[in-house]
Amino acid sequence: MDNLPDLSSIWQQTLNWEPNLEKKAQFQQLYQKILQGNRELNLTRITSPRDFWEKHLWDSLAGITSELIDWQQSLKAIDIGTGAGFPGMAIAIALPHWRVTLLDSTRKKVAFLDQLYTSLGLANIETIAARAEELHKQAQYQQGYDLALVRAVGSTSVCVEYALPLVKIGGLAILYRGHWSELEDRQLPEIVSNFGGRVEQIKELSTPLSQSTRHYLYVRKKISNLSY
Template sequence: MTPEGRALLLEGAKELGLDLTAEQVDRFGQLLDLLNEGSAQLNLTALRDERDIVLKHFVDSLTCLRGGWLDGEQRVLDLGTGGGFPALPLAIVQPRLQIVPLDATRKKVEFVERTAQALGLENVHPLVGRAENLGRDPQQRERYDRVVTRAVAALPVLAELALPFLRVGGLLVAQKGPLTPEELEAGTRAAAEVGGQVRAAEPFTLPLAGDARTLVIIEKTASTPERYPRREGVPNRKPLF
């Protein structure tokens, strides 16, 4: 990473209240290199420019730490991790989190696994599969304290896919762009159907870039009915609300 890239990362993280160590910044530098190499074959990101990757992948991923919902020791699922976002930045900055990056695309998960190993991140435990199927697997269902997710689906779809993985009392931390009142309303109703309640929907702007973002927090307040999630593809095709 160039000195400008490092400065941008440090400044963006600082705006989120994070003082990155030199070792953490070095790991982000390695991640940048591996992402650039991997993208050539795997189509992991549309972003090519260092500034964009630093702000719109690295700093953006870290914005889910706002509000302290991911503080402490937690078992965290990253639903639809793609090239490892937000899982890998979170694992670099919060070594106390045990993170399971999940994606339906095996090649992406293999990239995340190789990258975690190259970065020496022992708190990353990748998983291949569809959320609709794994959310019914007794080894995965109700086994997580937190689910994080970025750029995967509309809120009602996320509620149905994510809530089955959470223990009662666990939280879905969903990173969204600007959120319409309609999406929030539909997400609130879907959450109620699968055992959840919206605790917060906090708008903010991405440090240094200024793009509009919303962090939505849904608490699992009751066990998810067994009929959810519905079978593969249905949550997206026919959202609950």
């Protein structure tokens, strides 16, 4: 089985961080386990080592690389619609002092993720099998997280609707997006305001290997709005 590329200098240059030997080994094990899981479950189409490194590992951590987020703090994050475990699984490996919840509506995927994080020895992960639109109606999850992460789950308005109810006042919803249009840019403040938030930052990056454009949207929860 192929190994992930050793791109320590790129980690450092682009994100001002690089994994130590233990984290590199965990990333490699994560890659191997997901390829194995792909034989039975439709987890990801991104399977080559370089693509996996860039589009899953690097992209996951790029989303939380902002002056708005202090990596040194012990934060509680939820990954909405996690699928194969991204961005949450990569973040949990990189930042073991964070608590990361992986949320997905497909029970078979959640069962796979349970086995995966156990085999990796990750004690800072929990999973929930539920739909996001149902979860935020449950009192124990409302405003329960410092960060809500949403990647490739639907339109911007849907992502905001799913994420902000789960975020504490003062916390952040982070939306991972590829293409970003001027129309979306104009519509975003009103969409966010309707759910008690404010756009703090829109960050555009080029991925380091394929030079694809990625956008990361940071939405601050300003007021409580429990009539979702």
